[in-house]
Amino acid sequence: MARVLFTSARQDGFVLPLLQLVRAMAARGDEVWFLCGEAHRERIEEAGATFLRLPYDAEVPPGRVPRRRGRRRRSHEVPDLLWTLFLGTVEADFHAVMALHHRIGFDLLIAEPTFVGATAVGLLPRYERPAVLTLGILPLPFSSPDVAPFGAGRVPLEGPLNPLRNALLQVAANATRTGALRQAFGETIERLTGHRPTGQLFDLGLTADVWAQASVPQFEYPRRSTPDRVRYVGPLPAPAGFPLPDWWYHRDGRRIVHVTQGTYANQDPTELIVPTIAALADEDVLVVATTGGPDPASVERALGGALPANARVERFLPYDHLLPAAHVMVTNGGFGAVHHALRHGLPLVVAGTTEDRLEVNARVRWTGVGVDLQQQRADPARVRTAVRQVLDERARFRRAASRLASAIAATDAVASVLDIADELTSAPAGRPARR
The missing domain is CATH 3.40.50.2000 (Glycogen Phosphorylase B;)
Incomplete structure (x- = not known):
């Protein structure tokens, strides 16, 4: 002891x-x-x-x-x-x-x-x-x-x-x-x-x-x-113990795009969560956002109105349910979040130039597991283009992410x-x- x-x-x-x-x-x-x-x-x-x-x-x-x-x-x-x-x-x-x-x-x-x-x-x-x-x-x-x-x-x-x-x-x-x-x-x-x-x-x-x-x-x-x-x-496993919301059991078959700003430097949802929700409001996807702690209502306030019909926002969600069901993760490049995605072979769209995120996102680009927007405050048009690219070329990005997933599984x-x-x-x- x-x-x-x-x-x-x-x-x-x-x-x-x-x-x-x-x-x-x-x-x-x-x-x-x-x-x-x-x-x-x-x-x-x-x-x-x-x-x-x-x-x-x-x-x-x-x-x-x-x-x-x-x-x-x-x-x-x-x-x-x-x-x-x-x-x-x-x-x-x-x-x-x-x-x-x-x-x-x-x-x-x-x-x-x-x-x-x-x-x-x-x-x-x-x-x-x-x-x-x-x-x-x-x-x-x-x-x-x-x-x-x-x-x-x-x-x-x-x-x-x-x-x-x-x-x-x-x-x-x-x-x-x-x-x-x-x-x-x-x-x-x-x-x-x-x-x-x-x-x-x-x-x-x-x-x-x-x-x-x-x-x-x-x-x-x-x-x-x-x-x-x-x-x-x-990487450490994702924290457990978060409940699934009722809407999870009634979602339709649309592809899921998960967006998060992690648990650090996440006070301003207009850097990534809001641009992603706005960018994909008319796309045939379900946008699932997690704030990493801040009140989900802050996202609606930042949007200036109600969430689009294809968006859901929670503080946290259990990643052992969410990530296997998702098709792409949009993240500001938190070290933990990126590794949680890679554990499941999930391709990424990343945007972040502060703290260590500049280095994390460069590695995402270098390994070929996702698209790096190289922006701190993401432009909705660029988010939409990047998400479409990852979804359209998912087999290529998925192969690269799966190589990392195999290494992590060991x-x-x-x-x-x-x-x-x-x-x-x-x-x-x-x-x-x-x-």
Whole structure:
């Protein structure tokens, strides 16, 4: 039996995936704590963990995703997000984790990548800290000559020019806001731990003892080498327990187009849900939207009137029923949503250029499993064209998606993470951490 601390940023999209691991660890008898925001206390306790409140939770509300007005520069999106949401809490997160460790004595710290305080913990000597396991719920962000810098949204080039292109993009990134952010992170973490992280900005995640990537290699760009501590475990299954609405049992035989903006950065339905409903109002399909939490009435308000006859909107729906019945998913490119679709071999239409979605959607384009609109606020005409394309050429997109589905079917993310947890907690704490 291990003593395990989970930590996460306070947005649903980061907390919900970890709760599946909490349930599994609590069910097998591990002692589990979860450091997070008060808004998640009930669901954390229902999952079987002891809730611990972040020290700044009352004073600093969970940040909303920054949105630039007018024309966006894609290279600014990821740095802006990190500056706005995460840099200010690194020191408080680190001290909170270490104070709890000194009081309780955890064997293992499990975090998602945006809880950067865990990155700092991983730089300490192993005998001073718990083992650190990061669950990779975003595209693999680590630098390599074979891939463009994370946040660029560029797929690999064919041929020998690819490493040169990537090196030039990295130089450009380090000369701009990303470089300043890397410097600030480095100085802060060195002050906290006495150790300066090496590599590029997103290589900070490699301070974890293991990075469990919640995906399959087939969804990632090829690299000549991947750090040993990165292990692919496959995507976590979709959360269960959501009821089916009455209309589900009375729907007709029309093809289903599912649209969602996920559980993070989903406050504005006019970015994707509303354009999709409007685009397909006259099509012979059933549009099934999920808000990921916000009131479904907000969609009607944003539409400025009643829903079209072929549209249904719910907060959540059980994906084990919805996705096998759907013909295409329209999504802003949330990492979890895309993998839920791919688990069922479901082709995609994606639209999103902020956060990690730029990288997720580039991989959708690269793997051939869908159409990438490369827009943040989707244009209805382009949505309609893309959905028609996927429906008309469904066999081609379905073949590509089915290859990913086969790879995912061979994984068991929860079991794999539990095995890694056992491995880390059985290692002697006095042994120096790998560097």
